[in-house]
Amino acid sequence: MTIPAEPGLDGVPDPHSPPDALLIRQVLAGQTDAFAALVDRYHAQCLRVATHLLADSDDAEDVVQDAFVRAYRHLGSYHERDKFGGWLMRILVNQCRTRATKNARYVALDPELHTEHLSVSADDDALSRRAELAHAMSHLGAEAREALVLRFGEELSYEEMSALTGVGVSALKMRVQRACQRLRTLLTEHLSS
DSSP states (O other): OOOOOOBOTTSOBOTTSOOHHHHHHHHHTTOTTHHHHHHHHHHHHHHHHHHHHOSOHHHHHHHHHHHHHHHHHTGGGOOTTSOHHHHHHHHHHHHHHHHHHHHTSOOOOOHHHHHTTSOTTOOHHHHHHHHHHHHHHHTSOHHHHHHHIIIIISOOOHHHHHHHHOOOHHHHHHHHHHHHHHHHHHHHHHHHO
16 A cells, blocks of 8 residues: 655645655654655745744754754654644744744844745835835734734644644634734834825
């Protein structure tokens, strides 16, 4: 029986790649090179999330590396009933929080991150709107920013967000609602000035 490959966090399965559970069993059995396949599978998604949550791309790279090291060290505590990607993302989000606290600054979105996906022919208005949004996002608190990034940037459900953050669904809905209201106020103030 062939076990289908599990999708990465980007949702795109690689039909030639073994499922996460098999790779994890191999690592735990001493085939440590199998962990490289997990890193390859999840690195881009982790880096995107960390870059959204941290103000510095070097910090994001460091946190992603730290998250993979922590996941490797604690792989024995991973339970197969959980998706590995979700387990890894919980580690990553916690590492991002720790880094943000350690740096004693608010987590800010990188305005360049939001403009890099625009086509070369994108008009100045679109670039300006993205810059305004990034600026407004930088004025939100870390929890509000995290909630918006996970909900709209990563398009996670509230249940997935709850599993990642350890915060209840109703509290997350309230955070997103309040963050949207605050963001709307910041953007309105900016446009009227």
